[in-house]
Amino acid sequence: PAAKKMAEKTEWEKAYDRIKANAEKVDIIAEREAFEAWQKQCGLLPIDPRHHDEKTGYRDTITGRNLDRWDAWLARAVADRE
Secondary structure (H helix, E strand, O other): OHHHHHHOOOHHHHHHHHHHHHHOOOOHHHHHHHHHHHHHHOOOOOOOHHHEEOOOEEOOOOOHHHHHHHHHHHHHHHHHHO
16 A cells, blocks of 8 residues: 555655646746746745746746645636636
8 A cells, every 4th residue: 555655646646746747838927027027926926936847837836825826827828728
């Protein structure tokens, strides 16, 4: 059972895999800029630019609600294009 548990991906890993896949389908820099503008409008704290990544928008160091929001943002951006 322990070995099986190790082989299973965590929710965080699944989210980051989705982000990586979706990032390839959009203009990631434009999406990140729009996302950050939206976060600011919502009164959310900005994500430190040290977390920026040219391929996925953000490095895998973002966590929690920021990760969830970015995952959902990219999924919506991809859906809008399909």
